[in-house]
Amino acid sequence: MKIQVTLLSAALALAACQPAADPEAQRAAQAAAQEKAADAMAQQFDEQFAAGNWSLAKAHGDVLVAEYPNSEAAARIQAQHAEASEKAIEQSEAARMEALWAYQSEPVGAKQQLSAAIYAKENVETDGATPRPVRLIFRDHPEWGDSAYLTLEAGDFDCYGGCRVGVTVDDGEPRRMAASRPDTDEAIAMFIEDEAALWKLAGQATTLSVEFPAKAGGTRTAVFEVGGLEPSKLPDWN
Numbered sequence: 001m002k003i004q005v006t007l008l009s010a011a012l013a014l015a016a017c018q019p020a021a022d023p024e025a026q027r028a029a030q031a032a033a034q035e036k037a038a039d040a041m042a043q044q045f046d047e048q049f050a051a052g053n054w055s056l057a058k059a060h061g062d063v064l065v066a067e068y069p070n071s072e073a074a075a076r077i078q079a080q081h082a083e084a085s086e087k088a089i090e091q092s093e094a095a096r097m098e099a100l101w102a103y104q105s106e107p108v109g110a111k112q113q114l115s116a117a118i119y120a121k122e123n124v125e126t127d128g129a130t131p132r133p134v135r136l137i138f139r140d141h142p143e144w145g146d147s148a149y150l151t152l153e154a155g156d157f158d159c160y161g162g163c164r165v166g167v168t169v170d171d172g173e174p175r176r177m178a179a180s181r182p183d184t185d186e187a188i189a190m191f192i193e194d195e196a197a198l199w200k201l202a203g204q205a206t207t208l209s210v211e212f213p214a215k216a217g218g219t220r221t222a223v224f225e226v227g228g229l230e231p232s233k234l235p236d237w238n
Helices: 001-016 021-049 054-067 074-075 078-099 196-204
Strands: 101-108 111-119 136-139 145-152 165-170 175-180 190-194 207-213 219-225
Touching: 021 054, 021 074, 021 078, 054 078, 074 078, 078 165, 101 136, 111 219, 136 196, 136 219, 145 196, 165 196, 190 196
Parallel strands: none
Antiparallel strands: 101 111, 111 136, 136 145, 145 190, 165 175, 165 207, 175 190, 207 219
């Protein structure tokens, strides 16, 4: 028992003789470790930024700024992080708009019918009841040629015998274009006669709005986010 007490006393005495940890040194070591970790994140950011991988660069920058906001590494990448964030948003928006278009190729005899179609940004009430989808279609048919038309799921166009529609590109002034509703019940469709001009406008615009007369009374406007159009999908139109 005396031996154990003696050993314990010696251990306590030895511990008492040890110098106290330096708080300043501890803080310096912690700061150095944080800067090292921040530098590693910054290196990952630099690699993705140099490769033009904007979404990944933004993600690495976001983590770095969130975890080590006061680090030298965070300060160094600040301008590039802002640039990567902006480009990542632009890239995401471009991909979203491209996905709005649907392209089809269907056999017609020995040739192919090509089409590019997009739904309006929001459903439109065309029958005095429930808003429903409106679709804009560009079609290249081997026998019937090129055509551009709107289709409805309910209601009808007030364009039998011909009418004029208002076409607006982005925030520009509307322009009047001739249109016609075929005298058929096979589909609720209205052709815009100057399909080449409409195709050109769609290729230049971010949004394309078409105001048309409705059989239910008055006019309706369908807005299409056309900025993601790939003109190469209908090569004969270009």
